[in-house]
Amino acid sequence: MRSAGYRVRYYDAFSRVYDRFVAAHSSDREGRLREVLADRAALPRGARALDLCTGTGAMLPSLARRAGMSGLVVGLDYSRGMLERARTKVAGTPGVALVRADAERLPFREGRFDAVTCSHAFYELKGEGAERALKEVARTLRPGGSFLVMEHEVPQKLLVRLLFYVRLLSMGLRKALAVLGNEDTLFRRHFHEVERIATDTGRSKIILGRGPRNASHDVSSVPGEVVLPGAKVSARGR
Numbered sequence: 001m002r003s004a005g006y007r008v009r010y011y012d013a014f015s016r017v018y019d020r021f022v023a024a025h026s027s028d029r030e031g032r033l034r035e036v037l038a039d040r041a042a043l044p045r046g047a048r049a050l051d052l053c054t055g056t057g058a059m060l061p062s063l064a065r066r067a068g069m070s071g072l073v074v075g076l077d078y079s080r081g082m083l084e085r086a087r088t089k090v091a092g093t094p095g096v097a098l099v100r101a102d103a104e105r106l107p108f109r110e111g112r113f114d115a116v117t118c119s120h121a122f123y124e125l126k127g128e129g130a131e132r133a134l135k136e137v138a139r140t141l142r143p144g145g146s147f148l149v150m151e152h153e154v155p156q157k158l159l160v161r162l163l164f165y166v167r168l169l170s171m172g173l174r175k176a177l178a179v180l181g182n183e184d185t186l187f188r189r190h191f192h193e194v195e196r197i198a199t200d201t202g203r204s205k206i207i208l209g210r211g212p213r214n215a216s217h218d219v220s221s222v223p224g225e226v227v228l229p230g231a232k233v234s235a236r237g238r
């Protein structure tokens with residue numbers, strides 16, 4: 001896996017406390033914003049959706065409820081630890097599959113998904129990594145499909161904003177600049193329409209790219225692994 005290494009190990013370790021950490025620090029304890037994101041995905045019954053960088057799979061139940069029994073929701077992450085937690089969360093939820101792969105090299109064929117979501121993880125993908133991931137998302141979306149990214153907004157309060165900037169700088173200046181409002185420019189290279197949606201918490205925003213500028217790409221050698229036994233999608237993207 002191209003991005004394997006310390007980040008994967010970091011997330012494998014973090015997965016043990018991730019849900020508790022989010023529950024203790026998030027201003028959105030009921031997961032209302034995830035419902036907003038799933039609503040914006042506007043999935044019809046029977047839809048196919050991909051949740052990129054799914055982590056412990058917090059988005060998956062919301063997406064699966066909307067896609068229904070005849071739909072398919074795939075949670076993708078490169079951390080096995082995170083996916084193990086997700087597996088527990090979605091046990092018994094029909095139409096959900098978990099795939100371990102890199103967001104920058106998706107093991108799915110062209111046009112497979114009606115919508116792709118990514119919650120609080122897009123900033124993880126460094127400059128060129130973000131570009132590669134967007135290219136891959138555009139490739140695997142059907143014509144007219146949507147990519148919805150939820151990210152933290154720049155905080156209003158001075159101290160919190162300072163901490164936010166410190167965190168951004170620790171990620172490297174280039175990446176920091178990408179997070180600081182350049183998403184629209186980045187998205188326009190891969191989608192015909194781009195919309196920025198404010199959420200009522202003021203702390204998170206949604207960037208929506210609709211109408212992918214598709215690029216074809218040979219996926220025959222892209223690695224991926226199905227984590228959930230009995231899943232409907234296999235690593236080579238049916």
Ligand SMILES: C[S@@+](CC[C@H](N)C(=O)[O-])C[C@H]1O[C@@H](n2cnc3c(N)ncnc32)[C@H](O)[C@@H]1O
Nearest residue numbers: 011053054055077078079082102103119121124
């Ligand atoms: C902060 S967590 C967010 C998880 C989840 N989306 C949520 O909202 O709780 C970021 C996740 O992105 C995953 N991730 C980061 N870079 C990735 C990549 N290149 N490919 C696949 N997963 C990646 C990490 O393993 C981690 O689970």
